[in-house]
Amino acid sequence: METSSIPPEGATCISERQSSILTAGRSRTNIHCADDSLAGSVSQRACVFCGARVVLNPVTDAVHLVHGPIGCAAYTWDIRGSLSSGSEMYRNSFSTDMKERDVVFGGEKKLAICIDEIVEKYHPPAIFVYSTCVTGMIGDDIVAVCKEASRHHNTEVIPVESSGFISGNKVVGYRAAALALMRLITPKEGERVEKTQKLNFLGEYNLSGEMWLARRYLGEMGIEINVAFTGDSTVAALKQAPGACLNLVQCTGSMHWVAMQLEKQFGIPYMDVNFFGAENTAESLRKIARFYDDPVITERAEMLIEREMARISPAIERYREKLTGKRAAIYVGGAYKAVALIRQLRGLGMEVVLTGTQTGKTEEYATITSLLDEGAIVVDDTNPAEIERFLIEKQVDVMAGGVKERVLAYKLGIGFVDHNHDRKECLAGFDGAVNFAREVYISACSPVWKYLRAPAGGA
Amino acid sequence: MTPSAGLGTVRQVNENQCQQCMPLGGVIAFRGIAGAMALIHGSQGCSTYMRLTCVNHFNEPVDIASSSLNEKQTIHGGEANLKRALDNIRRVYAPSVIGVLTTCLAETMGEDLDRIIRDYRNGQVTGCPDIIPVPTPSYSGSHTEGYWAATKAIIAHYARPSEPHGRINVIVPHISPADIREIRRIFSLMGLDCTIIPDYSLTLDRPFAGRYQKIPEGGTKPEEIAAMPGAPITIQFGVTCPDNLSPGLWLGQEHGVPLVTLPLPVGIGATDQLLTLLEKISGHSRPESLVNERGWLLDAMADAHKHNADGRAVIYGEPELVYALTRTCCENGIAPVVIASGTRTSRLFASLDPLLTDTDEQPAIMEEADFAAIETAALAAGANIAIGHSGGKFFTERHGIPVIRTGFPIHDRVGGQRILSVGYAGTLALLDRITNTLLSEKYGSYRRLRHEETTRTEITEGI
Numbered sequence: 001m002e003t004s005s006i007p008p009e010g011a012t013c014i015s016e017r018q019s020s021i022l023t024a025g026r027s028r029t030n031i032h033c034a035d036d037s038l039a040g041s042v043s044q045r046a047c048v049f050c051g052a053r054v055v056l057n058p059v060t061d062a063v064h065l066v067h068g069p070i071g072c073a074a075y076t077w078d079i080r081g082s083l084s085s086g087s088e089m090y091r092n093s094f095s096t097d098m099k100e101r102d103v104v105f106g107g108e109k110k111l112a113i114c115i116d117e118i119v120e121k122y123h124p125p126a127i128f129v130y131s132t133c134v135t136g137m138i139g140d141d142i143v144a145v146c147k148e149a150s151r152h153h154n155t156e157v158i159p160v161e162s163s164g165f166i167s168g169n170k171v172v173g174y175r176a177a178a179l180a181l182m183r184l185i186t187p188k189e190g191e192r193v194e195k196t197q198k199l200n201f202l203g204e205y206n207l208s209g210e211m212w213l214a215r216r217y218l219g220e221m222g223i224e225i226n227v228a229f230t231g232d233s234t235v236a237a238l239k240q241a242p243g244a245c246l247n248l249v250q251c252t253g254s255m256h257w258v259a260m261q262l263e264k265q266f267g268i269p270y271m272d273v274n275f276f277g278a279e280n281t282a283e284s285l286r287k288i289a290r291f292y293d294d295p296v297i298t299e300r301a302e303m304l305i306e307r308e309m310a311r312i313s314p315a316i317e318r319y320r321e322k323l324t325g326k327r328a329a330i331y332v333g334g335a336y337k338a339v340a341l342i343r344q345l346r347g348l349g350m351e352v353v354l355t356g357t358q359t360g361k362t363e364e365y366a367t368i369t370s371l372l373d374e375g376a377i378v379v380d381d382t383n384p385a386e387i388e389r390f391l392i393e394k395q396v397d398v399m400a401g402g403v404k405e406r407v408l409a410y411k412l413g414i415g416f417v418d419h420n421h422d423r424k425e426c427l428a429g430f431d432g433a434v435n436f437a438r439e440v441y442i443s444a445c446s447p448v449w450k451y452l453r454a455p456a457g458g459a
Numbered sequence: 460m461t462p463s464a465g466l467g468t469v470r471q472v473n474e475n476q477c478q479q480c481m482p483l484g485g486v487i488a489f490r491g492i493a494g495a496m497a498l499i500h501g502s503q504g505c506s507t508y509m510r511l512t513c514v515n516h517f518n519e520p521v522d523i524a525s526s527s528l529n530e531k532q533t534i535h536g537g538e539a540n541l542k543r544a545l546d547n548i549r550r551v552y553a554p555s556v557i558g559v560l561t562t563c564l565a566e567t568m569g570e571d572l573d574r575i576i577r578d579y580r581n582g583q584v585t586g587c588p589d590i591i592p593v594p595t596p597s598y599s600g601s602h603t604e605g606y607w608a609a610t611k612a613i614i615a616h617y618a619r620p621s622e623p624h625g626r627i628n629v630i631v632p633h634i635s636p637a638d639i640r641e642i643r644r645i646f647s648l649m650g651l652d653c654t655i656i657p658d659y660s661l662t663l664d665r666p667f668a669g670r671y672q673k674i675p676e677g678g679t680k681p682e683e684i685a686a687m688p689g690a691p692i693t694i695q696f697g698v699t700c701p702d703n704l705s706p707g708l709w710l711g712q713e714h715g716v717p718l719v720t721l722p723l724p725v726g727i728g729a730t731d732q733l734l735t736l737l738e739k740i741s742g743h744s745r746p747e748s749l750v751n752e753r754g755w756l757l758d759a760m761a762d763a764h765k766h767n768a769d770g771r772a773v774i775y776g777e778p779e780l781v782y783a784l785t786r787t788c789c790e791n792g793i794a795p796v797v798i799a800s801g802t803r804t805s806r807l808f809a810s811l812d813p814l815l816t817d818t819d820e821q822p823a824i825m826e827e828a829d830f831a832a833i834e835t836a837a838l839a840a841g842a843n844i845a846i847g848h849s850g851g852k853f854f855t856e857r858h859g860i861p862v863i864r865t866g867f868p869i870h871d872r873v874g875g876q877r878i879l880s881v882g883y884a885g886t887l888a889l890l891d892r893i894t895n896t897l898l899s900e901k902y903g904s905y906r907r908l909r910h911e912e913t914t915r916t917e918i919t920e921g922i
Contacts, residue, residue, distance in 0.1 A: 014551060038547065040543060043525070069480060070801075071483070072597075092475055093474070100596075165528050453669070
């Protein structure tokens, strides 16, 4: 029986998918990417709505209202491990719970009533109203409903045009979220935001307190974070965004466009940073110090980097000894994370033999490919069948990725590192680099694999 | 018993969902059919969300395909995408059964699924897997209805008039793989042959084998389903199953198989009901092992009854399980103070009526409930224990109420797939978890509470 469900040789890769897979150092063409998912391929991607919700959900004191049938809200309730220092409102999931009659007669009226109920119960400073497949399909005018509700309640009711069918690529949802954010932070007529020496941290979602750690480092250098987009942010803090003198961009997929808008509208320059891995963190801190061009800041940065590097290097070295020579695979949402992971895993003495992303672009894949050894596999928008094939072919010891990849790795007796939305360990900064190394170590070197890989019967 | 609307006027907004959406239930039912793969006809996101929910609960890879509709197809129709998806699934997964579940998007587009599938089948020269379409738009119901609808559609697809045989039809509601295995064990101990449907006891809880089976072994075989009309009887654990979605009722009406509707065998009473019936059918009494299991349960009920009397439970989840849990609480002197389901279900209220006639206080009973309403009711009633799925963690965290995790989904603990609650043994396991949680709360607080009570100066009126 065990062999009956094995598909015929070669069938694990659908022919149309061949162009989305390449081998570092051997393939001559660019990878096929940033396209719609192939029907029936069991893509790991989600949808536009998901992209919009993950970007906006960490705004802690806003209400997130999903206009559609129950599923969209139920599946994305508290979807991120973003932490809050204040309000817990964002951890609730509101839905207009559309029923058949709402689909037939239109859902605008119900949406308006739901907004009324929320305002009456909570008086939130803002409500984000997300459109979904059905509301987009039947043509509910959420923009008009939100506008009227804003006026009526004198509060921010912001439409997010995130109908799932627009694309299976989360990046399109990031744009919908970005538009909503721009709508929120653009000062109204007569309002003015004072310029400061603070910076905004874009594409940082405060998973497991990662933004708090970055804030500590910057604070030590004498730099204050104005507001993060959107980890541990509030509506009031976001409205102060135009007052920053610099924007840091970490998750480029979700926030590059916002950074460009902020530069265009408010003249705020931006720079890419990356706090995953000790070297990346050090480089990023130096880059930020250079921007401020202040010898005191530079000196503090250097002191901090020297101190932290010295503090963590014995721990990293201990893990490197255990992990050297092990083989790793990566499948994550965005390319910036994949690049950081390649660097970190190699820093631990490991060989990265498979790397893929859900939403990477051609130039990002070029970077990824250039970092990898010859023979490593690079995949865009892959699926369980391909992941399984490469994990086995490449004799992977440990994989980094999200929930869906985790159970697959475990079924094959392979270790796993959670680098997803919902992680509970802080993986950024210097401390995060140690946490990351530990995460890799406790899975790759767990005693359980000895038993799982032993011959049946434990002989 | 009427649903208690006494929690303010009916709200339109749903705040923290107690249920999942309809196609998800269909996915789980198809996992219980041998060689089957589910395909969601809709946006890519729907299948990914359902995969995530299932993966977190079952700790198993659950591959669900999607027709990945996008903007163009919502205007021009999703036929080409659906057909391409069928092709691609067959190339990679080689399923013998494909369940096509629709989404709200596909239904709103008005996709003619029957025609598209007929057309696809006619275009295949070298044979075609069985393709079973089930309409499951999220706006029409929860995952509970999706589960029943798919189970009924699968049976209706395969069932053929067949020679009478001795194998009993057993239709199970959405329970854990461990529960399905326990039901099979009970039938087998009683020497009875049965067709359990849907049987995802192995597909959604796989022993480690060092490799990933794209379509895991196990599940009810289509040939067994085909012969269900020849069974002497159908036992359906589904007192809350609506008639229009009832697979057992359909088998009775279409093929004349007598239907016995039983509650899930959770608790002493419901398990007795099942065993009494099985003794009647088999013509012999239960073996010593089951006699002992019943005895151990009774013994535990006596040992624990005073501890359980402290329990004020808020029970929530799918209707069938909610009924079973309420009944178990009542049997053990645990007061069910809030009984709620995210699913809309008039059946639940009617079934609860006889259980609650003797209770000391009337509980708040809610259908189509969200957790905001459950929280309000639980606080008003002074609930001190919650019994249900992980969705309850948010309000219980806020108020320090412990949760006995059972049902679906369990995403914040391991082992959702092997939570056992049925039969005498399963009930005992469940009861011990409840009693021990109450005890843990008691040991954690009684010193402080007794001190507070005996040293306070103001005397309150009444007792």
